[in-house]
Amino acid sequence: ASQGENKQTNTCPDSSKVEEAAQIIQHFMEEFHMDLLSVTQALLKNSGEVEATSYYLHAGQRSDGCPVWSREDDLELQKDDEDARNKLIAKFGAENVARRVAFRKS
Amino acid sequence: SVGTLRRPFRTVTTYGISVLREAFKMLSNSPDSDALFNRLDERDLPSPQQMSPSV
The missing domain is CATH 1.10.8 (Helicase, Ruva Protein; domain 3)
Structure with missing residues (x-):
């Protein structure tokens, strides 16, 4: 999964x-x-x-002003789901989400 | 001179998770520092007030 x-x-x-x-x-x-x-x-x-x-x-x-990343946020990030991604973007901003993706893959 | 050059208005120094893992392993005395690092990654950060000082 x-x-x-x-x-x-x-x-x-x-x-x-x-x-x-x-x-x-x-x-x-x-x-x-x-x-x-x-x-x-x-x-x-x-x-x-x-x-x-x-x-x-x-x-x-x-x-x-954004929160730090939680485990739940990271699990949501792994989902290949547009809704989940949009919720993360609303919470962290597109730039922070892009940085998190790069960080997790690095 | 080079030493007096100003930094750009916003510098962002970032380390990837694999670099942090190796740095952690370098500093940790734990025989299973890999597992310890994974646990840190899987757990949420306590609030700053709850974070324990080293002394």
């Missing part, structure tokens, strides 16, 4: 990008006094956007 996850491409990420991301995670852990799990999950739910995650951890909300 959930074919969306299967469409992910299993490319090996660039090691310099991985190191860069690890440094940012560590920086957030120090800046916000949070553990690895909390910071990583915040990045996951903000579609891997560094500035948006930083703002969220600082302010408790996103700067664009």
Whole structure:
């Protein structure tokens, strides 16, 4: 049923990008006094956007006023259903939905 | 000089989920960091007030 996850491409990420991301995670852990799990999950739910995650951890909300992504939203995103997609666009905006799709496939 | 160049009005730095997964595995001490990462992905983010500080 959930074919969306299967469409992910299993490319090996660039090691310099991985190191860069690890440094940012560590920086957030120090800046916000949070553990690895909390910071990583915040990045996951903000579609891997560094500035948006930083703002969220600082302010408790996103700067664009949209909510962070939930598991249910991600499951809806996987459906090949126009109604579901339109509801997500109404909730997050077309740009955020497009970013989420790219993030899930990356 | 290059060091004093201003950034564009809006920079967006984004990491894909596979990069985040590898970065997490690099930093995690868990023997099953892959499964741990999947659990983080499958669970909802607690409100910022509920997010536990590391100290």
